[in-house]
Amino acid sequence: MSTTAPSAGAQPFVLTRRRINLIFTALVAGMLVSSLDQTIVSTAMPTIVGDLGGVSHMAWVTTAYLLASTLVMPVYGKFGDLFGRKNLFLLAIALFTLSSVVAALSPTFEVFVASRFVQGLGGGGLMILAQAIIADVVPARERGKYMGPMGAVFGLSAVAGPLVGGYFTDHEALGWQWCFWINVPVGILALLLGTFALKLPAKRNHARLDVAGVVLLSATTTSLIFFADEGGSAGWTSGVALAWLAALLVSAVGFVLVERRAAEPIMPLSLFRTRMFVLPTALGLVLGLGMFSAIGFMPTFLQMASGTSAADSGLLMLPIMAGLMLTAIGSGLAITRTGRYRAFPVAGVALVGAVMAWMTTLSGDTPLVTIEIMLFLLGAGLGLVMQVVVLVAQNAVPATQLGAATATNNYFREVGATLGVAVFGTVFTSRLTTGLTEALGGNADQAAAAGITGPDTLVPQAVHAAGEPLRGSIVGAYADALAPVFGYLLPFFVIGLVLALLFRTVPLSDVAGMVARGEAVYEGGIGGEGATPLGAGATAAVVPAQAGGPQAGGPQEEELGSSSAPGPRHRR
Known part of the structure; x- marks a missing residue:
């Protein structure tokens, strides 16, 4: 690998507090536009697919975005390490904004799905690059207070998205197209902020790209998503599902073999020899598996239980946002103040499991207030964990691998979410169909009078208007189908708790990734009272000043199986 560094007489890139805050503003704008789009479509989905004639293929709207964003995560991460992150970040914003225009103008369902795929190509990059850039400019010791608000952006979007999407859809003067038009001004603003505020040093690299690794990882990811999708709809033993499973296994084995020999692997296998990278990444996978399953099923139950519209039911999810924002920001500030993080994932996983x-115990008679308390505590538990696992994984790797580590950590969380929604969605749907059939059969006359002809025709308003005992039977069927799913998730949270308890307290680095690589210097006391300490992969104290190439060494954390684990030296 050949990388050009600033010449001895070049003006050094100085990390000032103002510059960091401007960079952070640009990153939050990019993350907001990405995370909002993932949720704003949910309430508008029935109207969109109805207008475009794609009701029978509705799943493709979600699958296209999920597939694309998961595919490109490792690519953005590794390419950012090699070639710098600013231009990639701007590319991701541009892709996302342009595809939003195409989505709003889509004349057919096929064009709409294609635009969603391109949106995923941009959205996946925005998520990964924002987290990696923060690691480049903010030391791990201070990163918590930045990553907390970034996590809160996702919590805000989870609730604001459905509300805004429902509002646009319900107003004929606007229409569902505004779910995408709204991305355009926000995307342009993010592009301008990124262009002028995201000041990062240029990096040129002549490394040989891992093309085979990209192809095989893409094949593995595609096979996984279609296996989960096909298994969840047609059955896990269906011929098509088994074919995708075979493709998944073959491509995964091929990927590992290729990565072992690649000069610059897209997903470095050396990461998996570091204990404090493996543990938070595995915990992220478990959380993705359980978290998205639970959050994904609750809105439907709440709509049926309360009788509200899809848009109004978004308000019932506000407690999750409130709990997540409270603990994500609070834990981030506490980690910055104390430098200790181990207690937060332990407490968070334990709370979510509880x-x-x-x-x-959910039933058709559970008071709405009780459910809202459950959701608040669920959000509070997630806020204690979500950003910490990324922070710990970043802290455990060399500064030269920050992007790859961030992407890999997020990638496995998305893998968990994909499998969780597919597997437990199948369980929920199967039990729900049986329960609804029994509920409608036991109240056939009342169901006919209410215009409810079968499980597929149920809408919240009709259920609420039907009155008792039919309404109670239908809500009970939803609760009886949903409650066991939470029970099936419990073993995974036990595993998650064990993983969190195995965390070791590795001191958080007090040097930013760019400084550790010799690409920048501090101004004043940012990250270290004027001196340049070790951190984020450095193995010896360095003083970048104006000259020198990248200064990054081995990982800070011990490799799995090592007999000794000398930690980095940190100035306190």
């Missing part, structure tokens, strides 16, 4: 156990 709430899941409580949710197994």
Whole structure:
């Protein structure tokens, strides 16, 4: 690998507090536009597919975005390490904004799905690059107070998205197209902020790209998503599902073999020899598996239980946002103040597991206030964990691998989410169909009078208007189908708790990634009272000043199986 560094007489790139804050503003704008789009479509989906004639292929709207964003995560991460992140970040924003225009103008369902795929290509990059850039400019010791608000952006979008999407859809003067038009001004603003505020040093690299690794990882990801999708709809033993499973296994084995020999692997296997990278990444996978399953099923139940519209039911999810924002920001500030993080994932996983156990008691008679308390505590538990696992994984790797480590950590969380929604969605749907058939059969006359002809024709308003005992039977069927799903998730949170308890307290680096690589210097006391300490992969104290190439060494954390684990030296 050949990388050009600033010449001895070049003006050094100086990390000032103002510059960091401007960079952070640009990153939040990019993350907001990406995370909002993932949720704003949910309430508008029935109208969109109805207008475009794609009701029978509705799943493709979600699958296209999920597939594309998961595919490009490792690519953005590794390419950012090699070639710099600013231009990639701007490319991701541009892709996202342009595809939003195409989505709003889509004349057919096929064009709309294609635009969603391109949106995913941009959205996946925005998520990964924002987290990696923060690691480049902010030391791990201070990063918590930045990553907390970034996590809160996702919590805000989870609730604001459905509300805004429902508002646009319900108003004929606007229409569902505004779910995408709204991305355009926000995207342009993010592009301008990124262009002028995201000041990062240029980096040129002549490394040989891992093309085979990209192809095989893409094949593995595609096979996984279609296996989960096909298994969840047609059955896990269906011929098509088994064919995708075979493709998944073959491509995964081929990927590992290629990565072992690649000069610059897209997903470095050396990461998996570092204990404090493996543990938070595995915990992220478990959280993705359980978290998205639970959050994904609750809105439907709440709509049926409350009788509200899809848009109004978004308000019932506000407690999750409130709990997540409170603990994500609070834990980030606490980590910055104390430098300790181990207690937060332990407490968070334990709290989420306890709430899941409580949710197994859900019934048609459970008061709405009780459900809202459950959701608040669920959000509070997630806020204690979500950003910490990324921070710990970043802290465990060399500064030269920050992007790859961030992408890999997020990638496995998305893998968990994909499998969780597919597997437990199948369980929920199967039980729900049986329960609804029994509920409608036992109240056939009342169902006919209410215009409810079968499980597929149920809408919340009709259920609420039907009155008792039919309404109670239908809500009970939803609760009886949903409650056991939470019970099935409990073993995974037990595994997650064990993983969190195995965390070791590795001191957080007090030097930013760019400084550790010799690409920048501090101004004043940012990250270290004027001196340049070790951190984020450095193995010896360095003083970048104006000259020198990248200064990054081995990982800070011990490799799995090592007999000794000398930690980095940190100035306190």
